[in-house]
Amino acid sequence: MKRVLPDTNAISSLFMGDEKVFNYLAEAEKIFMSVFVLAELYTGFKGGNKEKQNHALLEDFIIKNAIEILNATMETAEIFAKIKNKLRTKGKPIPLNDVWIASHGIEYNATIISYDKHFSSVEGVHIWTY
Numbered sequence: 001m002k003r004v005l006p007d008t009n010a011i012s013s014l015f016m017g018d019e020k021v022f023n024y025l026a027e028a029e030k031i032f033m034s035v036f037v038l039a040e041l042y043t044g045f046k047g048g049n050k051e052k053q054n055h056a057l058l059e060d061f062i063i064k065n066a067i068e069i070l071n072a073t074m075e076t077a078e079i080f081a082k083i084k085n086k087l088r089t090k091g092k093p094i095p096l097n098d099v100w101i102a103s104h105g106i107e108y109n110a111t112i113i114s115y116d117k118h119f120s121s122v123e124g125v126h127i128w129t130y
Contacts, residue, residue, distance in 0.1 A: 005108065006025065
């Protein structure tokens with residue numbers, strides 16, 4: 001079963017017409033969205049002049065694609081701690097929200113769709129190759 005977890009930049013790219021992201025999502029059997037991606041998207045919406053339209057577009061996307069929203073669990077927190085400590089030991093920190101997103105990717109065995117290269121520093125995460 002092809003399970004995917006789009007990062008914030010993938011959703012933004014998708015909404016701007018990115019066919020690579022669209023095609024990969026279209027092939028997925030299950031699409032997840034991390035609550036941390038939602039928070040980043042909502043933050044971006046607040047900073048723009050199309051907040052209501054973007055919010056409606058996102059909500060429609062979530063409903064039409066039966067996307068499961070992932071909240072943090074105790075398991076997510078355990079995975080987060082392992083990732084964060086390994087990255088610190090290697091001297092390769094990544095943005096905090098991306099540690100949470102990577103944790104969700106590992107927890108739900110989902111491929112992370114992102115244009116951020118730093119996810120490759122996280123052991124055990126499946127990364128989209130575009």
